[in-house]
Amino acid sequence: MSACPTNKDEKKEMIKKIGISHRNRLLRDNSSAYGFLSPTILLLLFIFAYQIINLLMFSLVKWQGIRPTNEFNNFSYFVTLFKQGLLYGPLLRSLALTAIVIPVVILLTTFLAHNIYRKVFGWKFYRWIIFITSIIPVIVASIVWTFLLNAYGPINNFFRFIHLDFLAVDWFGNAKFAIIALCWIIIWRELGFSTIIFLAQLTSADFSVYEAAIIDGANEFQLIRYVTFPALTNIIKLYIITMTIYVMNNLFGVVLVSTGGGPGYATTVLEYYIYYMTFRIGKIGIGAAVSVVLFIITFILILIYIRFTSKNNKEGVF
Amino acid sequence: MKKAILFIMICLLSVSMVLSFSMVGCKTTAASETTVASETTAASETTVASETTAASGTTAAAETTAAGGEKPTLTFWQNEAGSGLTQWYKDVIADINANENFTVKMEENLGGGTEVITKLVTAGVSQSGFDFSWDWSGTMSTLARGVAGTYQPVNNLVSSDVLDKLSKDTMVANTDADGNLWGVPFFLETVYMAYNKSLLEKAGVDTANLPTSFDDFMAMNKKLKDAGIIPISFANKEGLVHEFWVMDMMQQYFNTAQEHKDFWTNAKFVDNAALKDCMEKYKKMYDAKYLDPEAETLDYASNYFSRFSSGKVAGVWFINSMYVSTIKEGEMNPDNVIYQKLPFFGNGALKDAIPTLGYCLTISKWTKYPKECAKAIGYFTSEKWQTEMALKYGVTPAYTSVDVSKATDLTPNMKFIFESGKGKYTEMGYVDWIAGQYDELIRSATSYLHGDITYEDFAKKMEASSKI
Numbered sequence: 001m002s003a004c005p006t007n008k009d010e011k012k013e014m015i016k017k018i019g020i021s022h023r024n025r026l027l028r029d030n031s032s033a034y035g036f037l038s039p040t041i042l043l044l045l046f047i048f049a050y051q052i053i054n055l056l057m058f059s060l061v062k063w064q065g066i067r068p069t070n071e072f073n074n075f076s077y078f079v080t081l082f083k084q085g086l087l088y089g090p091l092l093r094s095l096a097l098t099a100i101v102i103p104v105v106i107l108l109t110t111f112l113a114h115n116i117y118r119k120v121f122g123w124k125f126y127r128w129i130i131f132i133t134s135i136i137p138v139i140v141a142s143i144v145w146t147f148l149l150n151a152y153g154p155i156n157n158f159f160r161f162i163h164l165d166f167l168a169v170d171w172f173g174n175a176k177f178a179i180i181a182l183c184w185i186i187i188w189r190e191l192g193f194s195t196i197i198f199l200a201q202l203t204s205a206d207f208s209v210y211e212a213a214i215i216d217g218a219n220e221f222q223l224i225r226y227v228t229f230p231a232l233t234n235i236i237k238l239y240i241i242t243m244t245i246y247v248m249n250n251l252f253g254v255v256l257v258s259t260g261g262g263p264g265y266a267t268t269v270l271e272y273y274i275y276y277m278t279f280r281i282g283k284i285g286i287g288a289a290v291s292v293v294l295f296i297i298t299f300i301l302i303l304i305y306i307r308f309t310s311k312n313n314k315e316g317v318f
Numbered sequence: 319m320k321k322a323i324l325f326i327m328i329c330l331l332s333v334s335m336v337l338s339f340s341m342v343g344c345k346t347t348a349a350s351e352t353t354v355a356s357e358t359t360a361a362s363e364t365t366v367a368s369e370t371t372a373a374s375g376t377t378a379a380a381e382t383t384a385a386g387g388e389k390p391t392l393t394f395w396q397n398e399a400g401s402g403l404t405q406w407y408k409d410v411i412a413d414i415n416a417n418e419n420f421t422v423k424m425e426e427n428l429g430g431g432t433e434v435i436t437k438l439v440t441a442g443v444s445q446s447g448f449d450f451s452w453d454w455s456g457t458m459s460t461l462a463r464g465v466a467g468t469y470q471p472v473n474n475l476v477s478s479d480v481l482d483k484l485s486k487d488t489m490v491a492n493t494d495a496d497g498n499l500w501g502v503p504f505f506l507e508t509v510y511m512a513y514n515k516s517l518l519e520k521a522g523v524d525t526a527n528l529p530t531s532f533d534d535f536m537a538m539n540k541k542l543k544d545a546g547i548i549p550i551s552f553a554n555k556e557g558l559v560h561e562f563w564v565m566d567m568m569q570q571y572f573n574t575a576q577e578h579k580d581f582w583t584n585a586k587f588v589d590n591a592a593l594k595d596c597m598e599k600y601k602k603m604y605d606a607k608y609l610d611p612e613a614e615t616l617d618y619a620s621n622y623f624s625r626f627s628s629g630k631v632a633g634v635w636f637i638n639s640m641y642v643s644t645i646k647e648g649e650m651n652p653d654n655v656i657y658q659k660l661p662f663f664g665n666g667a668l669k670d671a672i673p674t675l676g677y678c679l680t681i682s683k684w685t686k687y688p689k690e691c692a693k694a695i696g697y698f699t700s701e702k703w704q705t706e707m708a709l710k711y712g713v714t715p716a717y718t719s720v721d722v723s724k725a726t727d728l729t730p731n732m733k734f735i736f737e738s739g740k741g742k743y744t745e746m747g748y749v750d751w752i753a754g755q756y757d758e759l760i761r762s763a764t765s766y767l768h769g770d771i772t773y774e775d776f777a778k779k780m781e782a783s784s785k786i
Contacts, residue, residue, distance in 0.1 A: 064466065064467075065462060065463075065465060065466025065467070066439050066442050066443055066463075066466045066467075066468070067442075067443070067466055067467050084782070084785075146615070150615060150616075151611070151612070151614055151615065152612050170614060170615070172615040173554075173614040173615045173768075174768065175765065175768060175770050259555075259615075260555055260556050261761070262555070262556070262557060262761060262764055263554075263615075263761075263764045263765065263768060263770075264761050264762060264764050264765030264768070264770060264771075265761055265765075266765075276757070279432070279435070279436060279439075280432075280757050281754050281757055282439075282462070283754075
């Protein structure tokens with residue numbers, strides 16, 4: 001073959017050879033990288049992929065008490081979940097928590113990040129004190145708030161002391177208020193970390209926009225609405241997805257310590273329901289089926305997140 | 319070259335980590351199986367001469383130690399906290415170790431109900447962990463775990479001479495439909511009302527004539543409340559108190575244990591007048607704030623008994639095994655505590671019976687020493703140790719013929735139990751609980767008391783839970 005191909009066939013052959021050699025070169029250059037990565041990948045595959053496959057199998061075999069059999073259950077546990085409506089309550093509660101927590105956190109965080117960015121008086125102190133909430137372990141936070149919000153705890157006693165008895169509510173003993181109390185614990189804990197993230201995003205924004213707006217006579221609320229919010233749009237979108245994943249998957253400790261899923265079932269969210277069905281009721285197959293449903297929901301959210309970040313050419317913030 | 323060596327080292331390290339992960343959860347007895355293989359064979363060759371005599375604990379069978387082998391060690395899981403029986407267990411084990419050709423090593427798992435159940439379930443799944451264990455009697459516990467493969471039947475291991483002297487109802491609760499007995503009862507949890515005498519007297523209640531009807535009981539609680547005293551302990555965070563006020567109370571509406579058992583098994587609650595009456599009475603007490611309103615969201619383990627022993631509440635639905643920790647160690651004056659059988663919800667023949675929940679000893683399915691385990695269980699259920707349990711520790715024995723006539727140091731609670739409860743125990747584990755029913759009860763009863771659901775909703779949920 002000549003160095004400069006003159007016809008189509010020769011051109012095709014040359015491209016093919018270049019392609020193969022390019023691929024070979026890539027493989028050769030990266031072989032040591034793949035080699036060094038492979039043990040970690042194997043380990044991760046074992047810890048995650050193997051367990052997920054195990055979980056799928058647990059939901060598809062019949063269980064005899066605490067022991068799995070080798071018999072396929074014809075999806076009976078999934079049928080039971082949907083036919084008896086076992087899933088709807090916990091799922092709705094998880095979604096309700098998400099629907100309450102995320103907008104409140106975003107609003108509060110934007111407000112806090114804006115004021116710290118604008119360096120209000122004492123901004124360094126605020127930045128420090130807000131972040132402390134995120135380094136307190138979630139169990140500690142749950143125990144403390146359970147005590148503070150007790151029907152006869154310090155907060156309610158204070159309300160009674162100042163003759164505002166109508167505010168002295170049994171937060172964890174009342175089904176209507178228990179979910180709000182749970183939301184509060186999550187919000188309180190999440191404010192710190194999300195404020196820092198939003199603040200970091202604001203710091204990289206163009207300050208001249210603020211200057212221009214101030215010159216045009218914008219007040220602080222107008223600055224938040226027309227400058228800060230637009231600057232944080234991308235991060236808010238990412239945050240919604242990651243917080244949804246977090247709320248759906250990371251509340252077990254909070255629920256277990258603060259309410260135990262009660263009163264009644266008022267705070268039995270999806271994740272807690274898995275524990276409840278598996279370890280309290282002893283229906284391991286049904287617990288596994290609920291886990292699979294939660295896995296599918298989380299997987300879809302992660303796909304949305306990946307699609308969103310790749311669309312925006314970002315590698316992800318969290 | 320250097321890269322290649324580094325790569326190989328990292329691969330070897332990762333493979334060994336993966337292999338070590340794989341080994342986790344495998345039978346932990348694997349190593350012990352190989353080391354005690356010779357002892358196992360030797361021990362089984364020198365079989366027990368007489369299980370009857372050995373089981374009574376009065377005469378130790380003169381066993382020759384396995385030739386050339388060490389004494390096998392049996393692991394006993396002691397999973398019960400609060401009864402103050404720790405020294406009793408140790409004394410029994412010392413007796414076994416001194417007289418038998420095996421040793422028993424006790425491991426205490428005192429973390430609480432959920433933790434104990436998790437440990438037992440995990441042991442059953444991994445088929446390792448203990449040789450014989452403590453467990454709750456009944457269809458939800460010993461029977462369920464036995465059928466699921468954690469335990470082995472004891473019918474052919476523990477002699478009938480031993481079993482005949484123990485609580486029959488509790489053994490029925492541990493027997494499956496095929497006649498397999500999965501656990502040997504060794505003490506009974508009895509429940510009754512306990513009152514702080516001085517608080518009652520402060521409210522003007524005649525402590526010599528405690529109420530005998532529901533209306534009188536409510537009147538007494540009103541007097542206490544009017545005197546500024548919280549009448550009855552509650553601690554409803556987990557809803558476990560509903561077990562007392564519903565599960566145990568319901569027996570009062572029936573004449574026989576079979577009727578009571580059938581009620582729960584048949585699971586027809588919506589049109590059931592007895593259950594409705596029970597729930598309405600319970601709600602009356604709750605609405606009147608006779609059930610400690612300050613403890614609505616407090617957890618049971620830390621608060622239910624401690625609020626009684628600290629004098630914050632006047633009365634408590636009491637569990638007998640908590641006598642030591644609540645009254646003795648809670649520094650209450652034992653003479654300041656008076657007892658009474660259940661408050662009076664129903665009028666069936668069983669209203670005079672004291673509800674019990676038996677605790678039993680079970681033998682693991684995987685143990686290499688089932689006969690030795692049976693022998694050890696024989697010591698725990700012997701007349702000698704059962705009598706000591708009753709007289710010295712204030713705990714109700716499963717041995718039905720404990721002679722207390724000559725006892726001079728019976729604790730007040732045991733005097734009450736022997737005088738008022740003798741021959742009149744009912745076994746709660748006898749009830750064919752479906753696990754879903756129990757958990758549904760402790761949750762839905764809270765919703766009902768709060769007024770979030772009606773009785774019909776509560777009953778429908780209970781019926782639905784029986785079908786999961």
